[in-house]
Amino acid sequence: xxxxxxxxxxxxxxxxxxxxxxxxxxxxxxxxxxxxxxxxxxxxxxxxxxxxxxxxxxxxxxxxxxxxxxxxxxxxxxxxxxxxxxxxxxxxxxxxxxxxxxxxxxxxxxxxxxxxxxxxxxxxxxxxxxxxxxxxxxxxxxxxxxxxxxxxxxxxxxxxxxxxxxxxxxxxxxxxxxxxxxxxxxxxxxxxxxxxxxxxxxxxxxxxxxxxxxxxxxxxxxxxxxxxxxxxxxxxxxxxxxxxxxxxxxxxxxxxxxxxxxxxxxxxxxxxxxxxxxxxxxxxxxxxxxxxxxxxxxxxxxxxxxxxxxxxxxxxxxxxxxxxxxxxxxxxxxxxxxxxxxxxxxxxxxxxxxxxxxxxxxxxxxxxxxxxxxxxxxxxxxxxxxxxxxxxxxxxxxxxxxxxxxxxxxxxxxxxxxxxxxxxxxxxxxxxxxxxxxxx
Amino acid sequence: xxxxxxxxxxxxxxxxxxxxxxxxxxxxxxxxxxxxxxxxxxxxxxxxxxxxxxxxxxxxxxxxxxxxxxxxxxxxxxxxxxxxxxxxxxxxxxxxxxxxxxxxxxxxxxxxxxxxxxxxxxxxxxxxxxxxxxxxxxxxxxxxxxxxxxxxxxxxxxxxxxxxxxxxxxxxxxxxxxxxxxxxxxxxxxxxxxxxxxxxxxxxxxxxxxxxxxxxxxxxxxxxxxxxxxxxxxxxxxxxxxxxxxxxxxxxxxxxxxxxxxxxxxxxxxxxxxxxxxxxxxxxxxxxxxxxxxxxxxxxxxxxxxxxxxxxxxxxxxxxxxxxxxxxxxxxxxxxxxxxxxxxxxxxxxxxxxxxxxxxxxxxxxxxxxxxxxxxxxxxxxxxxxxxxxxxxxxxxxxxxxxxxxxxxxxxxxxxxxxxxxxxxxxxxxxxxxxxxxxxxxxxxxxxxxxxxxxxxxxxxxxxxxxxxxxxxxxxxxx
Numbered sequence: 001x002x003x004x005x006x007x008x009x010x011x012x013x014x015x016x017x018x019x020x021x022x023x024x025x026x027x028x029x030x031x032x033x034x035x036x037x038x039x040x041x042x043x044x045x046x047x048x049x050x051x052x053x054x055x056x057x058x059x060x061x062x063x064x065x066x067x068x069x070x071x072x073x074x075x076x077x078x079x080x081x082x083x084x085x086x087x088x089x090x091x092x093x094x095x096x097x098x099x100x101x102x103x104x105x106x107x108x109x110x111x112x113x114x115x116x117x118x119x120x121x122x123x124x125x126x127x128x129x130x131x132x133x134x135x136x137x138x139x140x141x142x143x144x145x146x147x148x149x150x151x152x153x154x155x156x157x158x159x160x161x162x163x164x165x166x167x168x169x170x171x172x173x174x175x176x177x178x179x180x181x182x183x184x185x186x187x188x189x190x191x192x193x194x195x196x197x198x199x200x201x202x203x204x205x206x207x208x209x210x211x212x213x214x215x216x217x218x219x220x221x222x223x224x225x226x227x228x229x230x231x232x233x234x235x236x237x238x239x240x241x242x243x244x245x246x247x248x249x250x251x252x253x254x255x256x257x258x259x260x261x262x263x264x265x266x267x268x269x270x271x272x273x274x275x276x277x278x279x280x281x282x283x284x285x286x287x288x289x290x291x292x293x294x295x296x297x298x299x300x301x302x303x304x305x306x307x308x309x310x311x312x313x314x315x316x317x318x319x320x321x322x323x324x325x326x327x328x329x330x331x332x333x334x335x336x337x338x339x340x341x342x343x344x345x346x347x348x349x350x351x352x353x354x355x356x357x358x359x360x361x362x363x364x365x366x367x368x369x370x371x372x373x374x375x376x377x378x379x380x381x382x383x384x385x386x387x388x389x390x391x392x393x394x395x396x397x398x399x400x401x402x403x404x405x406x407x408x409x410x411x412x413x414x415x416x417x418x419x420x421x422x423x424x425x426x427x428x429x430x431x432x433x434x435x436x437x438x439x440x
Numbered sequence: 441x442x443x444x445x446x447x448x449x450x451x452x453x454x455x456x457x458x459x460x461x462x463x464x465x466x467x468x469x470x471x472x473x474x475x476x477x478x479x480x481x482x483x484x485x486x487x488x489x490x491x492x493x494x495x496x497x498x499x500x501x502x503x504x505x506x507x508x509x510x511x512x513x514x515x516x517x518x519x520x521x522x523x524x525x526x527x528x529x530x531x532x533x534x535x536x537x538x539x540x541x542x543x544x545x546x547x548x549x550x551x552x553x554x555x556x557x558x559x560x561x562x563x564x565x566x567x568x569x570x571x572x573x574x575x576x577x578x579x580x581x582x583x584x585x586x587x588x589x590x591x592x593x594x595x596x597x598x599x600x601x602x603x604x605x606x607x608x609x610x611x612x613x614x615x616x617x618x619x620x621x622x623x624x625x626x627x628x629x630x631x632x633x634x635x636x637x638x639x640x641x642x643x644x645x646x647x648x649x650x651x652x653x654x655x656x657x658x659x660x661x662x663x664x665x666x667x668x669x670x671x672x673x674x675x676x677x678x679x680x681x682x683x684x685x686x687x688x689x690x691x692x693x694x695x696x697x698x699x700x701x702x703x704x705x706x707x708x709x710x711x712x713x714x715x716x717x718x719x720x721x722x723x724x725x726x727x728x729x730x731x732x733x734x735x736x737x738x739x740x741x742x743x744x745x746x747x748x749x750x751x752x753x754x755x756x757x758x759x760x761x762x763x764x765x766x767x768x769x770x771x772x773x774x775x776x777x778x779x780x781x782x783x784x785x786x787x788x789x790x791x792x793x794x795x796x797x798x799x800x801x802x803x804x805x806x807x808x809x810x811x812x813x814x815x816x817x818x819x820x821x822x823x824x825x826x827x828x829x830x831x832x833x834x835x836x837x838x839x840x841x842x843x844x845x846x847x848x849x850x851x852x853x854x855x856x857x858x859x860x861x862x863x864x865x866x867x868x869x870x871x872x873x874x875x876x877x878x879x880x881x882x883x884x885x886x887x888x889x890x891x892x893x894x895x896x897x898x899x900x901x902x903x904x905x906x907x908x909x910x911x912x913x914x915x916x917x918x919x
Contacts, residue, residue: 044527049507050508246619248628359918
């Protein structure tokens, strides 16, 4: 798709006139999607999509149109030419945008990540084999994801990652299940089978009679997958410059009152890891690292070009949403084998679910436990726990009540497929937290 | 201009040999206009055109979706769908149900009272900027925005059985928001926080009161800054329609989805506390509770004549007089569960397959005016405009937060309070429904982003509801 996009960019370049300029963004994928239920196929198929967003500008006047493309050069050229004409008409009737800022120092890049995906037959066979004799439900997604950028200054950027993402749950009964994820760029059937085997082994602990806990404060261990939900909520407006300057960030007490998290908490946008492309919509190349929270104190924001112009700051490669795409939380010192012993008596939370703010000003979150969550006594798993609601603040959970972060971290590749397959990721430790408030 | 019907005909000429095929062609043209903190955002247009081919072969089902609508692209999509059908043959979770032998021909375009382009884009910006100025009515307003989106959606479904179904409609989603902040506290009021969505054209904006709402939205954000925190306790709860819609959505709509009950969603959106044996006898709510699947409400977000499987959509009671009647399940789910359902197999776009979705899921009105409902509350609170929603994966234990609330004492509205929240359990909450607003109090709302499915799909759904009173609800505030 790279050649097609660059040819399309040349078509656009040939259309612009006088002092016009353009930005062109491409996203495309060829994805195999297989959905499973009851260890059988529920829906299977493929999606091939190509989208171009063309932004035409003249001075600080600009307008954009997103188009689906066929990949047939002649057909797409006609569509693109029509779009240039439409946008040119709009510019004639558009006021200057004081917040329009683009990269004017061309930085062309190309990244095609090495990969070795299995055939759809191999992967689907492996998943069905893992589910045989069990109640397995889940999803397989695989194939290339492409991103591109071009502008009228001659900048060209391209990124291709061919990845797979298998997201499965093995059910024992009702809502008692173990969830597993297996994702990457190189398919290894033995590695998948090993991981699935470990997940199925954990089902044995779910067979014990479930414990219903009463609302109270509990010592908990949040596995990295559960921490992903907490950090996702922090990422919803917590790290963007616009949210800080308009006082709508959930971390407002850190920004305006200097409230700090536990000194063990360091969070950054780390573009060296993960799958997301290293450039953004206005052509800026992302830096390797932006430290957001350092030793518990708020440090830097993610700054999009638009926010940079509005609030008179320098942009730092952030997307328009100013939300992390490769979030990294620093490891602690707790060894994996010491997790249950350090937890002592409390709740081992494998996954959280459906979080939201119960008080955004106070960074107070609510959500549910889900999947493999266990009651632990004296460092031993005793029983699965029936789903429980928590309602507690980030300042407490990642502040004074944070006991330890694990030394081992998981790289969690997003399973999101809304509109397109996500390339977001998080690298996170697990956390032991005291007195986490369970409410219902 | 190439039309979806032309593409469907083009596919029919190159369709693969198989037991059955369908092609769903969608073209969505959209416009987004916004003014943020007094500055007009760039005009954003989109034109999204693609096809979803579905093939049945040898008992297997496969799909292939592509934005390549050229003849070669359609041929490749047909071949890919056939290959996936062959791969899945003998491995499907259930046999494919037989197709109806009746062929359908339906060709309909909704005509709004006022076309979207009856007012120029420049004039729309003038009005949005005027709204923006009304929102920024005080130095304490730290963030403010107003926006409009319009989508012209044209879809055609053609099958190897000879069906032709074309449906075209406009969808309007307006938004207003004002955040007031002082001394490290921020309070936000919105115009329905995304819950205002209608089919139609420019007429929608007058019907929902969009152009006149800005001063109230800003004033109420400022009012909340000075308000005390919501108290904690068990009390009567009077919910406004712009909170009721999501209460219905999360704790009735999702648990009644038949694919969840059958387990399809257990890896992602979750399962359901509802089981198949409950239909026909389970007391879901008090006798006041009447829930309909109603695809025929003019202007509601998910009104349609046929679903994306080609099943004719008709109004059905899902809960009648408090008793559970029917699930939200389309043709395939109905066959798997051996039960009746509704026409709700829907896809959010050409690039996603149809699954069981809510559509228009409505709470039928009662007989009380809003004033009657207030006067019946001795100790309670009324909450409006959803801001926070969370529910377990079986759709039972929930917690919701609202933007604004007022205390009610001895049948009278009292002071405004901030950060109102409540929590409960679906299976008992609806049985405590004790008051229901009349037809005049109903608001037609919905959401454009109901998330579900693997691959994920965010789809629009409609919910009309009156205000409603619930007894003995646990209410609490922030902090």
